[in-house]
Structure formats: structure tokens, C-alpha cells
Amino acid sequence: MAHKIESAQSFIEGRGGNFCRACEGTDLFSGLNLGNLPIANELLPMQVRDIDKFPLHLKICSECGLGQVADVVTPERIFRDYRYLSSMSSTFLQHAADFVNQQVHSGVFESGDWVLEIASNDGYLLKNFIPLGIKVIGVEPAENVAEISKNLGIQTISEFFSSKLAIQLFESYGYPKMIIANNVMAHVPDLMDFVKGLRVLCGPQTRISVENPSLSNILVGMQFDTIYHEHYSYLSTFAVQNICQLNGLELIKVEQLTIHGGSNRYWLKSSGDPNQIDASVGNLIKHEIDIGLFTEKNWKLYSLNVNEILMNFLIWLRTKKELGMKIYGYGAAAKASTILNCIQIDPEHISAIADLSLEKQGRFMPPHGIRIISPDELVFENPTDVVIFPWNIKFEIARQLRMRLGFEVRLWCAIPEMHEI
Numbered sequence: 001m002a003h004k005i006e007s008a009q010s011f012i013e014g015r016g017g018n019f020c021r022a023c024e025g026t027d028l029f030s031g032l033n034l035g036n037l038p039i040a041n042e043l044l045p046m047q048v049r050d051i052d053k054f055p056l057h058l059k060i061c062s063e064c065g066l067g068q069v070a071d072v073v074t075p076e077r078i079f080r081d082y083r084y085l086s087s088m089s090s091t092f093l094q095h096a097a098d099f100v101n102q103q104v105h106s107g108v109f110e111s112g113d114w115v116l117e118i119a120s121n122d123g124y125l126l127k128n129f130i131p132l133g134i135k136v137i138g139v140e141p142a143e144n145v146a147e148i149s150k151n152l153g154i155q156t157i158s159e160f161f162s163s164k165l166a167i168q169l170f171e172s173y174g175y176p177k178m179i180i181a182n183n184v185m186a187h188v189p190d191l192m193d194f195v196k197g198l199r200v201l202c203g204p205q206t207r208i209s210v211e212n213p214s215l216s217n218i219l220v221g222m223q224f225d226t227i228y229h230e231h232y233s234y235l236s237t238f239a240v241q242n243i244c245q246l247n248g249l250e251l252i253k254v255e256q257l258t259i260h261g262g263s264n265r266y267w268l269k270s271s272g273d274p275n276q277i278d279a280s281v282g283n284l285i286k287h288e289i290d291i292g293l294f295t296e297k298n299w300k301l302y303s304l305n306v307n308e309i310l311m312n313f314l315i316w317l318r319t320k321k322e323l324g325m326k327i328y329g330y331g332a333a334a335k336a337s338t339i340l341n342c343i344q345i346d347p348e349h350i351s352a353i354a355d356l357s358l359e360k361q362g363r364f365m366p367p368h369g370i371r372i373i374s375p376d377e378l379v380f381e382n383p384t385d386v387v388i389f390p391w392n393i394k395f396e397i398a399r400q401l402r403m404r405l406g407f408e409v410r411l412w413c414a415i416p417e418m419h420e421i
């Protein structure tokens, strides 16, 4: 099947992928070109040889510091049938519960307030507000995932967030007291319209919390396996400040979090009072410039390092196989798809990948249709070595695997370089 590039004309108005989606500048340089890869979360119901692949090329805007993939696969293709459930990780559940507790105890909520979460997934976060009597609305376009959230009693709108939807929400409910947008801005092709939507719903008392893995961690932490088609944008503090200012919002504070291997929590408010801006904003932008985040030659060096990591992983797999080891993977996450497709492994290199999610078990991961099995089946198949792909929760997974598999099985992680856990 010929490689197929779906048209993105509806949201970029025919200008192609060579302009910055945050500042509309045209001075973009190559950050990392991963070639043609399948869509990372598109797990197949059967083993097939020919699958759709799309170019995956990270480019950096030298004017505002946004990272973005140059070619865009339509969100309808990626997100309508989505298999990532936030509730699958106890780390994420705890992170969400801690955030809600922290906000509620800070005393920002009054009677009649409501909270909007964009990309509310399976209700992993909003469910914490319900026992407190705070009204919540979730926006979650993946209908299969939204259904789980609705069953928890969470009012969930199964649409993509946009300025149009924001106007409808405002007309029906007024300004929310808080808008939460965790790990969603990366998933939005039309970043400008998304931020316009935030502005529509941002009243004088509204606080907006945006969490997103940071571009600087992709560079410094060698987290290239977080680059995949569903991540259209890779945020830097500088880029967030720019896109906010273009849309009447102000970035007032940035918190650095350890979740997802290093995320930033950006606090936004409506613009107007320069005294409300915390020193963290300027400090982080200075740090981004100091580490060369917006410098082309740094990214050229980065590309060479990524190549070396991939080569080493492939050599490791071949050597282990020659020694007769039974190698399995754990975590059929998008990260696994990116790295396995980059190295183009032979089908026999990894026997299967285990995953807790019932949504994923029984399916197959491209390129060669690696089986996705349950953790129980993994125990039954008696592996000698297990590669944990979601390195951001590797210790949580390692604890679970040790309980199931004992201490003789060797556990590994390929990022930032091949190492035993």
C-alpha cells in the first residue's frame, strides 16, 4: 500500500506544515527526522504486512521555540478510537488526586463554581471532584473512552475542544473557575484555535492549568520516543508565553513536575496585570536558551545520539537472541511503537508485548504484528528478559513484574540508553 498523507487543509488552510503553529513564523529547522512510521497507537486487530506509514519529522521554530511535526495526520483518524486510558497507571491516578486535593484545599472554589477538563479521558481526574460537590464537565473526543467517564457520572462532551465549542460552553454555563488541560495541547493540530477557546472561557477569576511534557526533556533526556504523530506540538515555556500573548492570555507561573519523565505545569490567566507573573517564567525561558533548545547545531548532535541509541538497542536484541534468550516487551504504549519501528526489528526479536489494558490485549503492534498479551500470559511464557517501554513509569512496572515474575528475570529499559533496572 502506498504511503498516504492525509490532508490537513481543513485546519491549516493550505499552508502546509512549514509554518509555526504557535507564532506563524516560517523559520523552522530540523530537530529530528524519524522517517516514515505507522501511527503509534493504531494497534491492529490482526497481523498484516502492509500498514499506512506517515513521515515523522520534528521541526523547531527558531522564532518562538515550538517543536512540531511537519506533516499532519488528521485527528479524526488518531483520536476517535483511542486506546490510551489514564486510569491504567497508579502513578497518574495519584498525580490527578493530589492535584485536585491541592486545589480544593487552597480554597479557590466557592458554591456554584464549575470545572472544565479538556481531554478528560476516562474520568481519572474529574472523578475526584464529584464527592466534593463541585460541578464538572469533561471534553473527550474518543467516544470509547468518553463512555467510561460517563459511566462514572461525569458529564462528558464527546467532541474536540475548539473556540466554537468554547463559545457554546460559555453560553450554557458561563466562565468555569478552573480549566484543566493535561497532556492535550501536544495533541492539537490547530494550536491557535485551541488557545482562542481557552481565552473565550477565561473569566477574571478563571485559573487555567496546562500540563505537558517539555521540549527541553526531549532534548536533554533523550526522550525521542515521545515523538509520534498524535503529538503535533512539543511545548517550550517560551512558545507557551508567545501563543498566550497572541491570544490575550498571560503565562503567570510554571511548575516543573516529574510526571511523564518531566512535564511543565503552565498556569494561565487573562492578561492585564504584569505583576501577577512569577519569576519561574523568566527563569525557565532563560534555562531553555542556555541549554540550546532553540539552536540548530544542538539538534544535529542530538540526531546523531538518537541514532546511536537505536543502533545499540538493535545490537542488544540481536546479541540476546543469538544467546537463546526469550525477550518480551512490557507496555504496548506509543513509546514502544516509535522505538520498535525506528529500528525496524525482525519479527522474532521480541516474542510479545504484555500490557495491562484489556483494550490492547489481543491486538498486534506494527510493524510485524507483535502480539499484545496479558501480564498473566507473560508469566506463563516464562521470559528471560523484559524490556519496559514506558520508561516514565518503569519503577511502578518493575515492582509489578517482580511480584509476578520473581527476581531471576532481567528487566531493561532502552531510554536514555540500554540499562538494566
Ligand SMILES: [Zn+2]
Pocket (backbone or CB within 6 Å): 020, 021, 022, 023, 024, 025, 061, 062, 063, 064, 065, 066
Ligand atoms: Zn514559532
